[in-house]
Amino acid sequence: xxxxxxxxxxxxxxxxxxxxxxxxxxxxxxxxxxxxxxxxxxxxxxxxxxxxxxxxxxxxxxxxxxxxxxxxxxxxxxxxxxxxxxxxxxxxxxxxxxxxxxxxxxxxxxxxxxxxxxxxxxxxxxxxxxxxxxxxxxxxxxxxxxxxxxxxxxxxxxxxxxxxxxxxxxxxxxxxxxxxxxxxxxxxxxxxxxxxxxxxxxxxxxxxxxxxxxxxxxxxxxxxxxxxxxxxxxxxxxxxxxxxxxxxxxxxxxxxxxxxxxxxxxxxxxxxxxxxxxxxxxxxxxxxxx
Amino acid sequence: xxxxxxxxxxxxxxxxxxxxxxxxxxxxxxxxxxxxxxxxxxxxxxxxxxxxxxxxxxxxxxxxxxxxxxxxxxxxxxxxxxxxxxxxxxxxxxxxxxxxxxxxxxxxxxxxxxxxxxxxxxxxxxxxxxxxxxxxxxxxxxxxxxxxxxxxxxxxxxxxxxxxxxxxxxxxxxxxxxxxxxxxxxxxxxxxxxxxxxxxxxxxxxxxxxxxxxxxxxxxxxxxxxxxxxxxxxxxxxxxxxxxxxxxxxxxxxxxxxx
Numbered sequence: 001x002x003x004x005x006x007x008x009x010x011x012x013x014x015x016x017x018x019x020x021x022x023x024x025x026x027x028x029x030x031x032x033x034x035x036x037x038x039x040x041x042x043x044x045x046x047x048x049x050x051x052x053x054x055x056x057x058x059x060x061x062x063x064x065x066x067x068x069x070x071x072x073x074x075x076x077x078x079x080x081x082x083x084x085x086x087x088x089x090x091x092x093x094x095x096x097x098x099x100x101x102x103x104x105x106x107x108x109x110x111x112x113x114x115x116x117x118x119x120x121x122x123x124x125x126x127x128x129x130x131x132x133x134x135x136x137x138x139x140x141x142x143x144x145x146x147x148x149x150x151x152x153x154x155x156x157x158x159x160x161x162x163x164x165x166x167x168x169x170x171x172x173x174x175x176x177x178x179x180x181x182x183x184x185x186x187x188x189x190x191x192x193x194x195x196x197x198x199x200x201x202x203x204x205x206x207x208x209x210x211x212x213x214x215x216x217x218x219x220x221x222x223x224x225x226x227x228x229x230x231x232x233x234x235x236x237x238x239x240x241x242x243x244x245x246x247x248x249x250x251x252x253x254x255x256x257x258x259x260x261x262x263x264x265x266x267x268x269x270x271x272x273x274x275x276x277x278x279x280x281x282x283x284x285x286x287x288x289x290x
Numbered sequence: 291x292x293x294x295x296x297x298x299x300x301x302x303x304x305x306x307x308x309x310x311x312x313x314x315x316x317x318x319x320x321x322x323x324x325x326x327x328x329x330x331x332x333x334x335x336x337x338x339x340x341x342x343x344x345x346x347x348x349x350x351x352x353x354x355x356x357x358x359x360x361x362x363x364x365x366x367x368x369x370x371x372x373x374x375x376x377x378x379x380x381x382x383x384x385x386x387x388x389x390x391x392x393x394x395x396x397x398x399x400x401x402x403x404x405x406x407x408x409x410x411x412x413x414x415x416x417x418x419x420x421x422x423x424x425x426x427x428x429x430x431x432x433x434x435x436x437x438x439x440x441x442x443x444x445x446x447x448x449x450x451x452x453x454x455x456x457x458x459x460x461x462x463x464x465x466x467x468x469x470x471x472x473x474x475x476x477x478x479x480x481x482x483x484x485x486x487x488x489x490x491x492x493x494x495x496x497x498x499x500x501x502x503x504x505x506x507x508x509x510x511x512x513x514x515x516x517x518x519x520x521x522x523x524x525x526x527x528x529x530x531x532x533x534x535x536x537x538x539x540x541x542x543x544x545x546x547x548x549x
Contacts, residue, residue: 040378162396165388168378175345175367176391176444223424225379 010248017244020134020254023145023201024240027210030149031194032233033156035215038191040225041167044212045099049106050188051195051208053083055113058129058199063120069140072129073196076204080192083109088185132203134244134254141200148197152190159183164225202255209259210236217266220273235265297358298323298448298479299344304353306336306343312351312502313339319498319507323358323447324477326470328484328494328510331522335501337483338370341450344481357448364392366446368437371457376426382436383421386411389443411439416465431462438466449473451482455489467493487514501525 011017038047057079058072065071083105090101117129165173166180173180198207214235218228243258272279299321306314314336321327329337342348343355345367386408387400394400412418415435425433434457441449451470455463471493473480484490490497490510497513499505501522506513
Protein backbone atom coordinates (compact mmCIF):
# COMPACT_ATOMS: atom_id res chain seq x y z
CA UNK A 1 0.00 0.00 0.00
CA UNK A 2 1.26 3.46 -0.80
CA UNK A 3 1.19 6.33 1.68
CA UNK A 4 -1.65 7.82 -0.34
CA UNK A 5 -3.73 4.68 0.00
CA UNK A 6 -3.13 4.59 3.74
CA UNK A 7 -3.79 8.24 4.55
CA UNK A 8 -6.00 9.86 1.93
CA UNK A 9 -7.45 6.97 -0.06
CA UNK A 10 -10.28 6.10 2.33
CA UNK A 11 -11.52 9.70 2.38
CA UNK A 12 -11.32 10.07 -1.40
CA UNK A 13 -13.02 6.77 -2.01
CA UNK A 14 -15.87 6.83 0.53
CA UNK A 15 -18.42 9.57 1.14
CA UNK A 16 -19.17 8.37 4.67
CA UNK A 17 -15.50 8.78 5.59
CA UNK A 18 -15.47 12.33 4.23
CA UNK A 19 -18.63 13.25 6.12
CA UNK A 20 -17.24 11.69 9.29
CA UNK A 21 -14.03 13.67 8.92
CA UNK A 22 -15.80 16.98 8.26
CA UNK A 23 -18.10 16.38 11.22
CA UNK A 24 -15.18 15.63 13.52
CA UNK A 25 -13.22 18.65 12.35
CA UNK A 26 -16.21 20.88 13.14
CA UNK A 27 -16.51 19.25 16.57
CA UNK A 28 -12.80 19.80 17.17
CA UNK A 29 -13.05 23.46 16.18
CA UNK A 30 -16.02 24.18 18.46
CA UNK A 31 -14.98 21.94 21.33
CA UNK A 32 -11.31 22.93 21.62
CA UNK A 33 -11.79 26.33 23.27
CA UNK A 34 -14.69 25.04 25.39
CA UNK A 35 -12.59 22.16 26.71
CA UNK A 36 -9.70 24.54 27.37
CA UNK A 37 -11.84 26.75 29.56
CA UNK A 38 -13.22 23.73 31.42
CA UNK A 39 -9.64 22.65 32.17
CA UNK A 40 -8.62 26.16 33.23
CA UNK A 41 -11.67 26.48 35.50
CA UNK A 42 -10.88 23.14 37.13
CA UNK A 43 -14.18 21.85 35.78
CA UNK A 44 -12.77 18.99 33.70
CA UNK A 45 -15.18 16.47 35.17
CA UNK A 46 -18.12 18.80 34.61
CA UNK A 47 -18.01 17.99 30.91
CA UNK A 48 -18.20 14.32 31.78
CA UNK A 49 -21.16 14.92 34.09
CA UNK A 50 -23.01 16.95 31.46
CA UNK A 51 -22.36 14.33 28.79
CA UNK A 52 -24.20 11.79 30.95
CA UNK A 53 -26.90 14.30 31.75
CA UNK A 54 -27.83 14.56 28.08
CA UNK A 55 -28.95 10.93 27.94
CA UNK A 56 -32.58 10.95 29.17
CA UNK A 57 -33.48 13.85 26.90
CA UNK A 58 -32.00 12.10 23.90
CA UNK A 59 -33.78 8.91 24.92
CA UNK A 60 -37.07 10.75 25.23
CA UNK A 61 -36.59 12.22 21.78
CA UNK A 62 -35.83 8.74 20.47
CA UNK A 63 -38.93 7.24 22.07
CA UNK A 64 -41.24 9.98 20.83
CA UNK A 65 -39.85 10.45 17.33
CA UNK A 66 -37.68 7.43 16.57
CA UNK A 67 -34.14 7.83 15.30
CA UNK A 68 -34.72 11.51 14.50
CA UNK A 69 -31.67 13.64 15.05
CA UNK A 70 -33.50 16.95 15.66
CA UNK A 71 -35.80 15.37 18.27
CA UNK A 72 -32.95 13.61 20.06
CA UNK A 73 -30.76 16.71 19.96
CA UNK A 74 -33.51 18.94 21.29
CA UNK A 75 -34.19 16.48 24.09
CA UNK A 76 -30.48 16.22 24.85
CA UNK A 77 -30.06 19.98 25.05
CA UNK A 78 -33.12 20.22 27.30
CA UNK A 79 -31.90 17.55 29.70
CA UNK A 80 -28.34 18.92 29.77
CA UNK A 81 -29.52 22.46 30.47
CA UNK A 82 -31.94 21.24 33.15
CA UNK A 83 -29.11 19.47 34.98
CA UNK A 84 -26.82 22.49 34.63
CA UNK A 85 -29.46 24.93 35.88
CA UNK A 86 -30.70 22.76 38.75
CA UNK A 87 -27.15 22.12 39.94
CA UNK A 88 -26.39 25.82 39.71
CA UNK A 89 -29.51 26.59 41.71
CA UNK A 90 -28.63 24.14 44.49
CA UNK A 91 -25.06 25.49 44.60
CA UNK A 92 -26.35 29.03 44.90
CA UNK A 93 -29.02 28.37 47.51
CA UNK A 94 -27.30 25.83 49.76
CA UNK A 95 -23.74 25.26 51.01
CA UNK A 96 -23.33 22.19 48.75
CA UNK A 97 -20.35 22.65 46.38
CA UNK A 98 -20.88 22.84 42.64
CA UNK A 99 -19.15 19.53 41.86
CA UNK A 100 -21.31 17.64 44.36
CA UNK A 101 -24.60 19.08 43.16
CA UNK A 102 -23.57 18.36 39.55
CA UNK A 103 -22.73 14.78 40.45
CA UNK A 104 -26.10 14.32 42.12
CA UNK A 105 -28.15 15.61 39.21
CA UNK A 106 -26.21 13.90 36.46
CA UNK A 107 -26.50 10.54 38.23
CA UNK A 108 -30.26 11.00 38.50
CA UNK A 109 -30.36 11.99 34.86
CA UNK A 110 -28.22 9.05 33.71
CA UNK A 111 -30.34 6.52 35.61
CA UNK A 112 -33.47 8.03 34.13
CA UNK A 113 -31.99 7.75 30.64
CA UNK A 114 -30.96 4.11 31.04
CA UNK A 115 -34.42 3.32 32.46
CA UNK A 116 -36.18 4.99 29.53
CA UNK A 117 -34.09 3.18 26.96
CA UNK A 118 -34.34 -0.23 28.53
CA UNK A 119 -38.12 -0.07 28.88
CA UNK A 120 -38.81 1.51 25.48
CA UNK A 121 -35.99 0.45 23.23
CA UNK A 122 -33.49 -2.31 22.64
CA UNK A 123 -29.94 -2.67 23.87
CA UNK A 124 -28.73 -1.77 20.41
CA UNK A 125 -30.40 1.63 20.76
CA UNK A 126 -28.70 2.17 24.10
CA UNK A 127 -25.32 1.33 22.63
CA UNK A 128 -26.04 3.64 19.75
CA UNK A 129 -26.79 6.54 22.08
CA UNK A 130 -23.85 5.84 24.34
CA UNK A 131 -21.23 5.30 21.66
CA UNK A 132 -22.64 6.93 18.53
CA UNK A 133 -21.90 5.86 14.98
CA UNK A 134 -19.78 8.38 13.21
CA UNK A 135 -19.82 6.45 9.97
CA UNK A 136 -23.59 6.97 9.82
CA UNK A 137 -23.35 10.76 9.96
CA UNK A 138 -25.77 12.09 7.33
CA UNK A 139 -26.26 15.56 5.88
CA UNK A 140 -28.72 16.63 8.59
CA UNK A 141 -26.22 15.66 11.25
CA UNK A 142 -23.43 17.50 9.44
CA UNK A 143 -25.49 20.66 9.21
CA UNK A 144 -26.39 20.41 12.90
CA UNK A 145 -22.77 19.89 13.93
CA UNK A 146 -21.60 22.75 11.72
CA UNK A 147 -24.31 25.09 12.98
CA UNK A 148 -23.52 24.31 16.63
CA UNK A 149 -19.75 24.67 16.15
CA UNK A 150 -20.22 28.02 14.38
CA UNK A 151 -22.67 29.52 16.84
CA UNK A 152 -20.69 28.19 19.78
CA UNK A 153 -17.51 29.90 18.58
CA UNK A 154 -19.41 33.16 18.01
CA UNK A 155 -21.10 33.01 21.41
CA UNK A 156 -17.79 32.25 23.06
CA UNK A 157 -16.29 35.32 21.41
CA UNK A 158 -19.08 37.44 22.91
CA UNK A 159 -18.70 36.13 26.48
CA UNK A 160 -14.94 35.56 26.30
CA UNK A 161 -13.81 38.57 28.29
CA UNK A 162 -16.17 38.27 31.27
CA UNK A 163 -15.66 34.50 31.23
CA UNK A 164 -11.91 34.92 31.54
CA UNK A 165 -12.32 37.36 34.44
CA UNK A 166 -14.87 35.09 36.11
CA UNK A 167 -12.29 32.26 36.06
CA UNK A 168 -9.36 34.39 37.11
CA UNK A 169 -10.78 36.73 39.74
CA UNK A 170 -14.54 36.29 40.33
CA UNK A 171 -14.57 38.71 43.28
CA UNK A 172 -13.30 41.50 41.05
CA UNK A 173 -15.97 40.84 38.43
CA UNK A 174 -18.67 41.06 41.10
CA UNK A 175 -17.16 44.26 42.50
CA UNK A 176 -17.33 45.98 39.09
CA UNK A 177 -20.82 44.62 38.43
CA UNK A 178 -19.82 42.16 35.70
CA UNK A 179 -22.69 39.59 35.77
CA UNK A 180 -20.48 36.57 36.55
CA UNK A 181 -23.39 34.23 37.24
CA UNK A 182 -24.99 34.91 33.88
CA UNK A 183 -21.72 34.32 32.05
CA UNK A 184 -21.16 31.06 33.90
CA UNK A 185 -24.63 29.82 32.95
CA UNK A 186 -24.17 30.80 29.29
CA UNK A 187 -20.87 28.94 29.25
CA UNK A 188 -22.47 25.77 30.66
CA UNK A 189 -25.10 26.04 27.93
CA UNK A 190 -22.29 26.09 25.35
CA UNK A 191 -20.78 22.98 26.93
CA UNK A 192 -24.14 21.19 26.64
CA UNK A 193 -24.57 22.29 23.01
CA UNK A 194 -21.14 21.02 22.01
CA UNK A 195 -21.73 17.69 23.72
CA UNK A 196 -25.05 17.31 21.92
CA UNK A 197 -23.31 18.12 18.63
CA UNK A 198 -20.92 15.31 19.39
CA UNK A 199 -23.29 12.59 20.47
CA UNK A 200 -24.66 11.64 17.04
CA UNK A 201 -21.13 11.12 15.82
CA UNK A 202 -19.34 9.86 18.90
CA UNK A 203 -22.06 9.06 21.41
CA UNK A 204 -22.73 10.82 24.71
CA UNK A 205 -19.81 9.11 26.44
CA UNK A 206 -17.16 9.57 23.75
CA UNK A 207 -18.09 13.16 22.80
CA UNK A 208 -16.55 14.47 25.98
CA UNK A 209 -13.28 12.66 25.15
CA UNK A 210 -12.72 14.69 22.00
CA UNK A 211 -13.39 17.85 24.04
CA UNK A 212 -11.29 17.20 27.15
CA UNK A 213 -8.28 15.09 26.14
CA UNK A 214 -6.85 17.58 23.61
CA UNK A 215 -7.55 20.46 26.03
CA UNK A 216 -5.65 18.70 28.81
CA UNK A 217 -2.82 17.86 26.40
CA UNK A 218 -2.55 21.43 25.07
CA UNK A 219 -1.44 22.63 28.50
CA UNK A 220 1.90 20.87 27.92
CA UNK A 221 2.55 22.76 24.68
CA UNK A 222 1.58 26.42 25.03
CA UNK A 223 0.83 29.01 27.68
CA UNK A 224 -1.53 31.77 26.51
CA UNK A 225 -5.24 31.09 26.73
CA UNK A 226 -6.09 31.66 23.06
CA UNK A 227 -3.18 29.45 22.03
CA UNK A 228 -4.43 26.76 24.38
CA UNK A 229 -7.81 26.82 22.64
CA UNK A 230 -6.24 26.75 19.18
CA UNK A 231 -3.80 23.99 20.11
CA UNK A 232 -6.53 21.82 21.55
CA UNK A 233 -8.63 22.27 18.39
CA UNK A 234 -5.58 21.28 16.32
CA UNK A 235 -4.86 18.25 18.50
CA UNK A 236 -8.51 17.19 18.35
CA UNK A 237 -8.48 17.50 14.55
CA UNK A 238 -5.37 15.37 14.30
CA UNK A 239 -6.90 12.77 16.64
CA UNK A 240 -10.07 12.69 14.51
CA UNK A 241 -8.10 12.19 11.27
CA UNK A 242 -5.83 9.46 12.67
CA UNK A 243 -8.64 7.82 14.62
CA UNK A 244 -10.84 7.53 11.56
CA UNK A 245 -7.97 5.99 9.56
CA UNK A 246 -7.28 3.56 12.39
CA UNK A 247 -10.95 2.65 12.52
CA UNK A 248 -11.01 2.09 8.74
CA UNK A 249 -7.87 0.00 8.42
CA UNK A 250 -8.23 -2.09 11.57
CA UNK A 251 -12.01 -2.35 11.34
CA UNK A 252 -12.63 -1.10 14.90
CA UNK A 253 -15.43 1.26 16.09
CA UNK A 254 -14.58 4.84 15.12
CA UNK A 255 -15.66 6.73 18.29
CA UNK A 256 -13.38 4.86 20.69
CA UNK A 257 -10.61 4.84 18.08
CA UNK A 258 -10.68 8.65 17.84
CA UNK A 259 -10.79 9.12 21.60
CA UNK A 260 -7.98 6.60 22.12
CA UNK A 261 -5.79 8.45 19.63
CA UNK A 262 -6.58 11.66 21.53
CA UNK A 263 -5.62 9.77 24.70
CA UNK A 264 -2.30 8.75 23.16
CA UNK A 265 -1.71 12.37 22.26
CA UNK A 266 -2.40 13.33 25.86
CA UNK A 267 0.02 10.73 27.23
CA UNK A 268 2.70 11.79 24.77
CA UNK A 269 2.17 15.42 25.83
CA UNK A 270 2.45 14.55 29.53
CA UNK A 271 5.71 12.74 28.83
CA UNK A 272 7.36 14.83 26.13
CA UNK A 273 5.58 18.20 25.75
CA UNK A 274 7.85 21.26 25.82
CA UNK A 275 6.14 22.83 28.86
CA UNK A 276 5.93 21.25 32.33
CA UNK A 277 5.93 17.71 30.93
CA UNK A 278 7.71 15.00 32.87
CA UNK A 279 10.64 15.28 30.48
CA UNK A 280 10.79 19.07 30.77
CA UNK A 281 10.50 19.02 34.55
CA UNK A 282 12.70 16.11 35.55
CA UNK A 283 15.30 15.67 32.83
CA UNK A 284 16.22 19.33 32.98
CA UNK A 285 16.35 19.24 36.75
CA UNK A 286 18.58 16.18 36.43
CA UNK A 287 21.00 18.16 34.31
CA UNK A 288 21.13 20.93 36.87
CA UNK A 289 21.84 18.47 39.65
CA UNK A 290 24.63 16.80 37.71
CA UNK B 291 -33.22 57.14 54.42
CA UNK B 292 -30.87 59.46 52.64
CA UNK B 293 -27.15 59.25 52.92
CA UNK B 294 -25.37 62.21 54.52
CA UNK B 295 -23.46 63.82 51.66
CA UNK B 296 -20.15 63.67 53.51
CA UNK B 297 -20.35 59.86 53.91
CA UNK B 298 -19.15 57.28 51.39
CA UNK B 299 -20.61 54.31 53.26
CA UNK B 300 -23.05 54.14 56.15
CA UNK B 301 -23.71 50.95 58.12
CA UNK B 302 -26.85 50.71 60.23
CA UNK B 303 -27.14 47.87 62.71
CA UNK B 304 -25.42 45.60 60.19
CA UNK B 305 -25.26 41.83 60.73
CA UNK B 306 -23.46 39.62 58.20
CA UNK B 307 -23.55 35.84 58.47
CA UNK B 308 -21.97 32.74 56.99
CA UNK B 309 -23.93 29.50 57.30
CA UNK B 310 -26.33 30.98 59.85
CA UNK B 311 -23.43 32.04 62.11
CA UNK B 312 -23.09 35.77 62.57
CA UNK B 313 -19.60 36.92 61.56
CA UNK B 314 -20.32 40.62 62.06
CA UNK B 315 -22.92 41.70 64.59
CA UNK B 316 -24.93 44.90 64.95
CA UNK B 317 -22.34 47.20 63.44
CA UNK B 318 -23.28 50.85 62.99
CA UNK B 319 -21.13 53.69 61.77
CA UNK B 320 -19.95 55.50 58.69
CA UNK B 321 -16.95 56.01 56.46
CA UNK B 322 -16.50 59.67 55.68
CA UNK B 323 -15.68 60.63 52.11
CA UNK B 324 -11.94 60.89 51.71
CA UNK B 325 -11.22 59.04 54.95
CA UNK B 326 -8.40 56.51 55.36
CA UNK B 327 -9.48 53.76 57.72
CA UNK B 328 -7.73 50.66 59.04
CA UNK B 329 -9.78 47.64 60.11
CA UNK B 330 -8.04 45.75 62.91
CA UNK B 331 -9.10 42.61 64.73
CA UNK B 332 -8.15 39.00 65.46
CA UNK B 333 -8.62 36.13 63.00
CA UNK B 334 -12.26 35.42 62.42
CA UNK B 335 -13.32 38.84 63.69
CA UNK B 336 -15.35 39.44 60.54
CA UNK B 337 -12.96 41.84 58.79
CA UNK B 338 -13.04 40.11 55.42
CA UNK B 339 -16.76 39.49 55.81
CA UNK B 340 -17.34 43.19 56.39
CA UNK B 341 -15.41 44.15 53.23
CA UNK B 342 -17.37 41.59 51.22
CA UNK B 343 -20.58 43.02 52.59
CA UNK B 344 -19.62 46.55 51.54
CA UNK B 345 -18.56 45.35 48.06
CA UNK B 346 -21.90 43.57 47.72
CA UNK B 347 -20.59 40.00 47.59
CA UNK B 348 -22.60 39.15 50.69
CA UNK B 349 -26.13 40.25 51.48
CA UNK B 350 -26.77 41.55 54.99
CA UNK B 351 -28.60 39.12 57.25
CA UNK B 352 -29.92 42.15 59.07
CA UNK B 353 -29.49 45.92 58.95
CA UNK B 354 -28.45 47.95 55.93
CA UNK B 355 -25.37 49.06 54.03
CA UNK B 356 -25.82 52.36 52.24
CA UNK B 357 -23.28 53.43 49.69
CA UNK B 358 -22.98 56.82 48.06
CA UNK B 359 -23.36 56.81 44.29
CA UNK B 360 -20.02 55.66 42.99
CA UNK B 361 -20.16 56.90 39.42
CA UNK B 362 -18.64 54.86 36.63
CA UNK B 363 -15.64 53.39 38.35
CA UNK B 364 -17.33 51.12 40.89
CA UNK B 365 -15.58 49.90 43.99
CA UNK B 366 -11.89 49.17 43.98
CA UNK B 367 -11.71 45.85 45.80
CA UNK B 368 -8.52 43.96 46.55
CA UNK B 369 -9.37 40.50 47.86
CA UNK B 370 -6.90 38.33 49.73
CA UNK B 371 -4.51 36.76 47.25
CA UNK B 372 -5.78 33.26 47.99
CA UNK B 373 -9.06 34.10 46.26
CA UNK B 374 -7.41 34.77 42.92
CA UNK B 375 -6.40 31.99 40.53
CA UNK B 376 -2.67 32.73 40.42
CA UNK B 377 -1.85 30.12 37.77
CA UNK B 378 -4.33 31.50 35.27
CA UNK B 379 -2.70 32.11 31.88
CA UNK B 380 -3.06 35.89 31.66
CA UNK B 381 -0.43 38.57 31.11
CA UNK B 382 0.38 41.45 33.44
CA UNK B 383 -0.86 44.13 31.04
CA UNK B 384 -4.17 42.32 30.47
CA UNK B 385 -4.69 42.01 34.22
CA UNK B 386 -4.14 45.74 34.68
CA UNK B 387 -6.43 46.57 31.75
CA UNK B 388 -9.26 44.77 33.54
CA UNK B 389 -9.31 47.77 35.85
CA UNK B 390 -10.98 49.60 32.95
CA UNK B 391 -13.90 47.16 33.05
CA UNK B 392 -16.48 49.95 33.12
CA UNK B 393 -15.03 51.34 29.88
CA UNK B 394 -14.40 48.08 28.01
CA UNK B 395 -17.14 45.79 29.33
CA UNK B 396 -17.79 42.59 27.40
CA UNK B 397 -17.06 43.74 23.89
CA UNK B 398 -15.66 47.24 23.53
CA UNK B 399 -12.13 47.64 22.22
CA UNK B 400 -9.18 48.56 24.38
CA UNK B 401 -8.16 51.95 23.04
CA UNK B 402 -4.72 53.47 22.86
CA UNK B 403 -5.50 55.80 25.79
CA UNK B 404 -6.59 52.92 28.01
CA UNK B 405 -3.43 51.01 27.12
CA UNK B 406 -1.28 54.06 27.89
CA UNK B 407 -3.03 54.46 31.24
CA UNK B 408 -2.26 50.83 32.07
CA UNK B 409 1.42 51.37 31.20
CA UNK B 410 1.54 54.47 33.43
CA UNK B 411 -0.05 52.48 36.28
CA UNK B 412 2.61 49.79 35.91
CA UNK B 413 5.28 52.48 36.05
CA UNK B 414 3.65 53.85 39.21
CA UNK B 415 3.96 50.50 40.98
CA UNK B 416 7.50 49.94 39.76
CA UNK B 417 6.80 47.21 37.22
CA UNK B 418 7.85 48.80 33.95
CA UNK B 419 9.01 46.09 31.55
CA UNK B 420 6.73 43.44 33.07
CA UNK B 421 3.85 44.08 30.63
CA UNK B 422 4.02 40.78 28.79
CA UNK B 423 5.03 38.52 31.64
CA UNK B 424 2.49 35.88 32.64
CA UNK B 425 1.19 36.40 36.18
CA UNK B 426 2.13 32.86 37.24
CA UNK B 427 5.80 33.80 36.82
CA UNK B 428 5.56 36.70 39.31
CA UNK B 429 6.46 36.63 42.99
CA UNK B 430 3.70 37.32 45.51
CA UNK B 431 4.98 40.87 45.96
CA UNK B 432 5.13 41.56 42.23
CA UNK B 433 1.63 40.18 41.80
CA UNK B 434 0.34 42.44 44.57
CA UNK B 435 1.90 45.38 42.68
CA UNK B 436 -0.01 44.29 39.56
CA UNK B 437 -3.28 44.29 41.52
CA UNK B 438 -2.47 47.77 42.85
CA UNK B 439 -1.82 48.92 39.28
CA UNK B 440 -5.27 47.60 38.39
CA UNK B 441 -6.72 49.68 41.24
CA UNK B 442 -4.87 52.75 39.96
CA UNK B 443 -6.36 52.23 36.50
CA UNK B 444 -9.82 51.61 37.95
CA UNK B 445 -9.79 55.11 39.42
CA UNK B 446 -12.43 54.22 42.04
CA UNK B 447 -13.64 56.64 44.69
CA UNK B 448 -14.04 53.84 47.22
CA UNK B 449 -11.15 51.40 47.65
CA UNK B 450 -11.29 48.34 49.93
CA UNK B 451 -8.07 46.40 50.60
CA UNK B 452 -8.08 43.02 52.33
CA UNK B 453 -4.70 42.41 53.99
CA UNK B 454 -2.78 44.19 51.22
CA UNK B 455 0.62 43.63 52.85
CA UNK B 456 0.29 40.12 54.27
CA UNK B 457 2.13 38.32 51.46
CA UNK B 458 4.67 40.96 50.44
CA UNK B 459 8.17 41.90 51.50
CA UNK B 460 9.05 45.06 53.40
CA UNK B 461 10.10 47.05 50.33
CA UNK B 462 6.90 46.26 48.42
CA UNK B 463 4.83 47.10 51.49
CA UNK B 464 6.51 50.52 51.72
CA UNK B 465 5.90 51.26 48.03
CA UNK B 466 2.26 50.20 48.18
CA UNK B 467 1.72 52.19 51.38
CA UNK B 468 2.94 55.32 49.57
CA UNK B 469 0.38 54.61 46.85
CA UNK B 470 -2.39 54.31 49.45
CA UNK B 471 -1.33 57.65 50.94
CA UNK B 472 -1.49 59.24 47.50
CA UNK B 473 -5.05 57.94 47.10
CA UNK B 474 -5.86 59.53 50.45
CA UNK B 475 -4.46 62.85 49.24
CA UNK B 476 -6.67 62.55 46.15
CA UNK B 477 -9.68 62.45 48.53
CA UNK B 478 -10.60 58.85 47.77
CA UNK B 479 -12.17 56.78 50.55
CA UNK B 480 -9.78 53.97 51.45
CA UNK B 481 -10.29 51.06 53.87
CA UNK B 482 -7.62 48.45 54.59
CA UNK B 483 -7.62 45.33 56.76
CA UNK B 484 -4.29 45.38 58.58
CA UNK B 485 -2.40 43.56 61.33
CA UNK B 486 0.61 45.81 61.99
CA UNK B 487 -0.52 48.19 64.73
CA UNK B 488 2.55 50.43 64.39
CA UNK B 489 1.80 50.86 60.71
CA UNK B 490 -1.82 51.70 61.52
CA UNK B 491 -0.78 54.28 64.13
CA UNK B 492 1.69 55.93 61.75
CA UNK B 493 -0.28 56.02 58.51
CA UNK B 494 -4.03 55.58 59.14
CA UNK B 495 -5.98 58.46 60.69
CA UNK B 496 -9.06 56.31 61.46
CA UNK B 497 -9.44 52.78 62.80
CA UNK B 498 -12.25 50.29 63.25
CA UNK B 499 -11.41 47.75 65.95
CA UNK B 500 -13.62 44.73 65.48
CA UNK B 501 -14.08 41.32 67.10
CA UNK B 502 -17.36 40.31 65.47
CA UNK B 503 -18.85 43.27 67.30
CA UNK B 504 -17.49 46.76 67.05
CA UNK B 505 -15.09 47.47 69.89
CA UNK B 506 -14.23 50.99 68.86
CA UNK B 507 -14.44 53.09 65.69
CA UNK B 508 -12.96 56.55 65.29
CA UNK B 509 -9.67 58.42 65.35
CA UNK B 510 -6.82 55.91 65.55
CA UNK B 511 -5.18 57.25 68.72
CA UNK B 512 -8.53 57.03 70.56
CA UNK B 513 -9.28 53.54 69.24
CA UNK B 514 -5.96 51.74 69.68
CA UNK B 515 -5.78 52.24 73.43
CA UNK B 516 -4.44 49.53 75.76
CA UNK B 517 -7.93 49.22 77.22
CA UNK B 518 -9.59 48.58 73.83
CA UNK B 519 -6.87 46.16 72.73
CA UNK B 520 -7.32 44.27 75.97
CA UNK B 521 -11.07 44.07 75.33
CA UNK B 522 -10.40 42.81 71.80
CA UNK B 523 -8.15 40.01 73.09
CA UNK B 524 -10.71 39.17 75.71
CA UNK B 525 -13.49 38.90 73.14
CA UNK B 526 -11.55 36.78 70.66
CA UNK B 527 -12.30 33.65 72.58
CA UNK B 528 -12.85 30.13 71.34
CA UNK B 529 -14.83 31.27 68.29
CA UNK B 530 -11.79 32.69 66.55
CA UNK B 531 -10.64 29.40 64.99
CA UNK B 532 -14.16 28.36 64.12
CA UNK B 533 -15.04 31.66 62.52
CA UNK B 534 -11.80 31.53 60.58
CA UNK B 535 -13.00 28.28 59.07
CA UNK B 536 -16.34 29.74 58.10
CA UNK B 537 -14.74 32.71 56.43
CA UNK B 538 -13.00 30.27 54.10
CA UNK B 539 -16.20 28.48 53.13
CA UNK B 540 -16.81 29.41 49.53
CA UNK B 541 -20.60 29.21 49.50
CA UNK B 542 -22.13 32.52 50.42
CA UNK B 543 -25.40 31.48 51.95
CA UNK B 544 -27.01 34.15 54.05
CA UNK B 545 -29.42 33.13 56.75
CA UNK B 546 -30.91 34.96 59.64
CA UNK B 547 -28.59 34.52 62.61
CA UNK B 548 -29.90 32.63 65.59
CA UNK B 549 -30.43 34.92 68.52
